[in-house]
Amino acid sequence: MRARVIDQADVLKLVDLLRQDRQVIAPFCGRGRDSYFDVVTDVNRDRIRLHVPNPLYPPKRCVLPHIERMMRMRRAAGGLWNFEPDYAETPLALFGVRSCDVAGVRHLDRFYLGREYVDAYYERRRRNLFVVNMVCTDPEVDIDDNCFCVCADTGPAARDAFDLQLMDLGGGEYLVVAGTAAGENLFSAPFFRPATAAHVERRRAILTEVRGRFRSTTSWFAATVRYISRGDVLDETWEEIGNRCLECGACTFICPACTCFTVSDRRIGKDEYERVRMWDSCALKGFTRMAGGFNPRRAVHDRRNRRFFRKLAHYFIQRELSMACVGCGRCAAVCHGDVGMPSVVEMIRRATAIAVPPTAESASVPSEKVTA
Amino acid sequence: MSSTENIYLPKVVQLDRVVDEIHEVRTFVWHFEDPVDQAAFKKFRPGQFAQVSIFGAGEFPASLPPSPTENEMFFTIRTVGGCTAALHRLQPGDRFAVRGPYGNGFPMDDYAGKNLVFVAGGIGLIPLRSCIVYALAHRERYQRIQIYYGARTPRELMYLSNLRAWEQAAEIECQLTVDRASDGWTGNMGVVGSLFKRPGVRVPVENTIAFVCGPPVMFRFVIRDLLDMGFREDQIMSTLERYMKCGVGKCGHCCIGVAYVCVDGPVFTYEQIKKLGEDI
Numbered sequence: 001m002r003a004r005v006i007d008q009a010d011v012l013k014l015v016d017l018l019r020q021d022r023q024v025i026a027p028f029c030g031r032g033r034d035s036y037f038d039v040v041t042d043v044n045r046d047r048i049r050l051h052v053p054n055p056l057y058p059p060k061r062c063v064l065p066h067i068e069r070m071m072r073m074r075r076a077a078g079g080l081w082n083f084e085p086d087y088a089e090t091p092l093a094l095f096g097v098r099s100c101d102v103a104g105v106r107h108l109d110r111f112y113l114g115r116e117y118v119d120a121y122y123e124r125r126r127r128n129l130f131v132v133n134m135v136c137t138d139p140e141v142d143i144d145d146n147c148f149c150v151c152a153d154t155g156p157a158a159r160d161a162f163d164l165q166l167m168d169l170g171g172g173e174y175l176v177v178a179g180t181a182a183g184e185n186l187f188s189a190p191f192f193r194p195a196t197a198a199h200v201e202r203r204r205a206i207l208t209e210v211r212g213r214f215r216s217t218t219s220w221f222a223a224t225v226r227y228i229s230r231g232d233v234l235d236e237t238w239e240e241i242g243n244r245c246l247e248c249g250a251c252t253f254i255c256p257a258c259t260c261f262t263v264s265d266r267r268i269g270k271d272e273y274e275r276v277r278m279w280d281s282c283a284l285k286g287f288t289r290m291a292g293g294f295n296p297r298r299a300v301h302d303r304r305n306r307r308f309f310r311k312l313a314h315y316f317i318q319r320e321l322s323m324a325c326v327g328c329g330r331c332a333a334v335c336h337g338d339v340g341m342p343s344v345v346e347m348i349r350r351a352t353a354i355a356v357p358p359t360a361e362s363a364s365v366p367s368e369k370v371t372a
Numbered sequence: 373m374s375s376t377e378n379i380y381l382p383k384v385v386q387l388d389r390v391v392d393e394i395h396e397v398r399t400f401v402w403h404f405e406d407p408v409d410q411a412a413f414k415k416f417r418p419g420q421f422a423q424v425s426i427f428g429a430g431e432f433p434a435s436l437p438p439s440p441t442e443n444e445m446f447f448t449i450r451t452v453g454g455c456t457a458a459l460h461r462l463q464p465g466d467r468f469a470v471r472g473p474y475g476n477g478f479p480m481d482d483y484a485g486k487n488l489v490f491v492a493g494g495i496g497l498i499p500l501r502s503c504i505v506y507a508l509a510h511r512e513r514y515q516r517i518q519i520y521y522g523a524r525t526p527r528e529l530m531y532l533s534n535l536r537a538w539e540q541a542a543e544i545e546c547q548l549t550v551d552r553a554s555d556g557w558t559g560n561m562g563v564v565g566s567l568f569k570r571p572g573v574r575v576p577v578e579n580t581i582a583f584v585c586g587p588p589v590m591f592r593f594v595i596r597d598l599l600d601m602g603f604r605e606d607q608i609m610s611t612l613e614r615y616m617k618c619g620v621g622k623c624g625h626c627c628i629g630v631a632y633v634c635v636d637g638p639v640f641t642y643e644q645i646k647k648l649g650e651d652i
Contacts, residue, residue: 118376119622120379123376263430
């Protein structure tokens with residue numbers, strides 16, 4: 001195992017090491033539950049928090065900013081126009097990012113890089129990104145009532161898509177695991193020391209213990225994925241979900257696995273425009289409205305149906321090799337109508353299980369045999 | 373690591389000529405400034421579409437009405453919103469930009485040896501024009517080719533010169549109809565479906581592909597007529613339009629059911645469209 005151990009006092013040295021050749025973004029604490037990701041500077045570096053309630057505004061913006069300039073369009077002499085693509089090539093490190101958010105980036109990777117077309121903007125940001133994952137081990141601070149990564153199978157320790165993974169072993173020691181060659185290269189720094197079998201054993205024990213400390217929120221997907229994929233979900237259930245939706249779009253904007261964007265051209269000077277893309281939300285009515293006014297998806301429950309179908313249908317899971325839900329619990333935390341992912345999964349599972357009894361299918365088989 | 377090509381970057385084109393088709397609908401003939409782009413683009417398939425950028429207005433998806441067998445590139449666009457209106461304001465010689473072609477298109481080569489029946493209403497003829505011209509350019513590959521086309525009034529018939537030629541041509545059966553006739557119209561009056569019941573008209577069902585494109589009401593009635601005639605749902609093809617921002621399966625606006633219309637479509641069989649479960 002490519003693992004090392006560092007002292008808690010040296011974790012900041014790792015941050016400084018990364019800051020030598022890149023901008024580092026790390027979690028900080030505001031007041032109360034408020035926490036946020038910010039750029040590490042000489043002034044704030046001492047206030048970086050490794051154990052922190054996961055910021056609601058996801059670190060997804062490091063690879064998919066909420067607003068991003070794609071190109072400038074300029075009018076030149078003789079009526080000619082030209083396009084100048086605008087790429088972000090700043091090397092960035094995400095420090096102390098949670099496993100759910102790492103899984104979110106992994107999902108975006110498969111969506112933006114792994115399909116018919118590769119997104120050049122995402123690709124550049126992603127290849128300049130160094131990910132330091134922090135395993136959630138503190139049940140009081142790291143894990144809150146809305147977390148359900150154990151159900152989404154993305155945590156509490158990320159399995160891939162990180163360069164380094166930190167885990168608090170207690171007693172002032174952190175285990176560091178390298179996920180890539182770039183991460184392993186950093187092990188040459190003097191403050192790393194070899195991990196022993198005892199350290200690795202402690203990691204295993206802590207993970208086992210932490211898994212048992214997730215709280216009330218569960219989101220057992222299996223049945224719901226099956227019902228949604230087969231089209232078994234009742235219209236009444238979607239309507240109920242739609243009735244509770246306030247159409248604010250918050251669930252999509254804080255979701256680490258949501259991918260939709262809209263594109264807009266705006267004037268930035270004489271004969272000069274910029275084309276920007278920004279996050280868009282399928283919760284909003286205008287999302288599918290076409291020029292001329294025709295909107296194939298008018299009702300709010302159709303739009304809710306769309307969101308959860310897109311996230312959970314077997315077809316898309318196969319296509320992207322993961323659900324578009326990473327179990328971070330943000331949608332559950334921000335939704336005023338209580339139709340975040342865990343609630344919806346429960347609503348669908350309960351309502352459909354009653355309407356579509358699991359025995360119906362199996363019961364019909366013997367009766368057919370009798371008549372034959 | 374090498375950098376991938378930027379799929380969002382359009383190529384500049386020049387507007388050559390504007391042709392009035394019907395009220396608020398014009399055909400814009402254009403060419404790429406770079407002949408290399410033109411040659412690359414010309415490999416498109418009937419039924420594919422392109423993303424059109426108008427400087428200062430934005431970008432919108434547009435069907436490709438020409439056939440790859442034709443020389444000229446053009447769009448036929450109705451003004452419905454800000455971007456299309458901005459295109460309508462352009463003069464010959466002005467620049468705009470295009471990227472594409474995108475989408476699956478009609479698998480015309482798979483239809484070799486079959487009868488082709490085109491049923492279009494109003495501006496629904498725009499995407500089908502590409503297939504019709506393509507099929508006529510490879511006439512020997514196909515069996516019977518029939519066109520049933522309807523518009524509200526004679527003045528709203530699209531591609532009039534093409535229609536006249538198709539009506540005259542011996543190798544193709546072309547039937548036109550209008551909802552409301554005006555002076556001088558001697559042809560059929562009624563909805564497109566009424567053409568199927570005209571004396572002497574016989575729509576082949578066996579070994580046939582039907583292409584249906586038109587406004588929602590027309591679409592529903594024609595589908596019913598075809599199914600009544602004995603067409604299977606997978607013999608009926610259509611092409612969907614959706615709000616799209618990227619055209620390459622990323623922005624999410626056109627995602628319905630299990631399909632991204634831009635990459636999995638816009639061409640679907642009626643069987644697929646039914647399963648997608650949204651209004652046409």
